[in-house]
Amino acid sequence: MGQRLSHLHRSSSSPGPTPIPTPTPTPAPETPPSLPPVGLLRLPVELLLSIAAQLSSSPESIVALSLTCKHLRLALAKEVAKVHVKCRVGILALLEKDLGDRFVYCSACCQLHLFSPSWPILECNRFRYYKAWAFDPNWRGYPYHFLARLVMNRHFYGPSHGLPLDSLTEPAWGYSWDAGPPWRQIPSARVVGNELFLRISHVLEGRASIVRDAIDEGHYHICIHVGSDSATRILYKARNGRDPMPEVKKPPNGLALLRACRNVTRACVECLTDYTITIETAEDDVGPLVDGWRVTITSYHQLGPCRDIQDWKWIALTRDWTTRVPGDFEIPKRDMVVYPPGIVRERWGVEDG
Numbered sequence: 382m383g384q385r386l387s388h389l390h391r392s393s394s395s396p397g398p399t400p401i402p403t404p405t406p407t408p409a410p411e412t413p414p415s416l417p418p419v420g421l422l423r424l425p426v427e428l429l430l431s432i433a434a435q436l437s438s439s440p441e442s443i444v445a446l447s448l449t450c451k452h453l454r455l456a457l458a459k460e461v462a463k464v465h466v467k468c469r470v471g472i473l474a475l476l477e478k479d480l481g482d483r484f485v486y487c488s489a490c491c492q493l494h495l496f497s498p499s500w501p502i503l504e505c506n507r508f509r510y511y512k513a514w515a516f517d518p519n520w521r522g523y524p525y526h527f528l529a530r531l532v533m534n535r536h537f538y539g540p541s542h543g544l545p546l547d548s549l550t551e552p553a554w555g556y557s558w559d560a561g562p563p564w565r566q567i568p569s570a571r572v573v574g575n576e577l578f579l580r581i582s583h584v585l586e587g588r589a590s591i592v593r594d595a596i597d598e599g600h601y602h603i604c605i606h607v608g609s610d611s612a613t614r615i616l617y618k619a620r621n622g623r624d625p626m627p628e629v630k631k632p633p634n635g636l637a638l639l640r641a642c643r644n645v646t647r648a649c650v651e652c653l654t655d656y657t658i659t660i661e662t663a664e665d666d667v668g669p670l671v672d673g674w675r676v677t678i679t680s681y682h683q684l685g686p687c688r689d690i691q692d693w694k695w696i697a698l699t700r701d702w703t704t705r706v707p708g709d710f711e712i713p714k715r716d717m718v719v720y721p722p723g724i725v726r727e728r729w730g731v732e733d734g
Contacts, residue, residue, distance in 0.1 A: 430457075433446065433457055441468050443460050448476075470491060473492070481542030526690055526695070530688070531544040532577060551568070552565070557601045558598065561599050566582070586674070586675045587673065587674070588674070589672045596676070598610065603678055605698065607654065614626060628642045641662070643659050650717060651697060651715055653684075655722065655723055656679060657678070659678075662675070693713040700712050
């Protein structure tokens with residue numbers, strides 16, 4: 382019995398199985414500090430200030446550089462503080478150039494506006510208030526300066542910016558008055574010599590009596606200065622000493638309501654607009670109309686580079702004595718020596734190159 386207990390005692394005191402040692406983890410190598418993602422941030426501050434000094438002749442570029450990131454904004458804070466507020470226009474123009482796929486600069490309110498290619502009609506209260514800043518002779522509600530600038534942005538900066546020329550070529554109808562016959566408007570656009578040109582075909586058709594009433598009683602314009610109605614023609618003649626459309630006057634014999642003419646060339650003496658007039662008997666698809674007539678006026682407009690609403694070419698197109706805005710002292714007029722009649726139409730036919 383004592384031997385059995387002694388044996389049990391020895392068995393309980395014998396060592397158990399040897400545990401498996403846990404491997405000691407190898408320490409991970411230290412990760413080197415990441416370099417700044419922007420190459421400019423890898424430069425010392427002294428070199429950044431030297432770059433800013435080289436840009437001192439272009440304050441807009443200094444501000445654009447500071448907008449790259451927060452670090453550069455802090456580093457160049459003193460340099461940016463020296464930039465005059467008058468540089469705002471240049472700064473926004475630079476940003477428009479970089480972000481022209483979704484932003485456009487408005488020279489009416491001096492701000493950047495978001496735009497969408499599917500809906501380029503923009504919201505600008507100041508622009509909306511001063512309708513004189515829109516080239517829209519018949520008040521269709523198209524703020525042409527926005528569209529014109531967006532089209533020229535694509536011309537100057539490439540296809541990722543602005544809008545195509547086709548944005549200005551949507552056909553439309555213009556009315557002499559609410560119940561009057563409509564004018565069919567067929568526009569086309571072209572860039573010549575870094576300037577935007579428009580050609581618009583204005584077509585009016587109907588019986589002679591209807592066409593006559595639309596001309597005399599309606600209010601339809603080729604540009605803000607030249608209109609087909611007698612009142613506008615009288616005002617134009619009083620200012621400039623000539624009738625802008627003698628061809629549309631009623632023949633003096635009193636028998637006919639209209640008189641035929643073909644491709645008579647005229648020019649507005651106040652803005653860069655040329656136009657041709659054709660008046661002829663009309664026919665429809667099944668034959669001649671009974672006493673049917675067609676008036677076709679093709680207008681050519683030189684809008685300029687469309688960079689600023691204060692450009693004299695734009696002002697001449699959009700303002701007269703009835704559409705002055707605060708700050709207007711004298712509205713520029715077309716110099717008929719430098720821009721003789723027919724020159725705008727001639728330039729339209731010249732390919733840009």
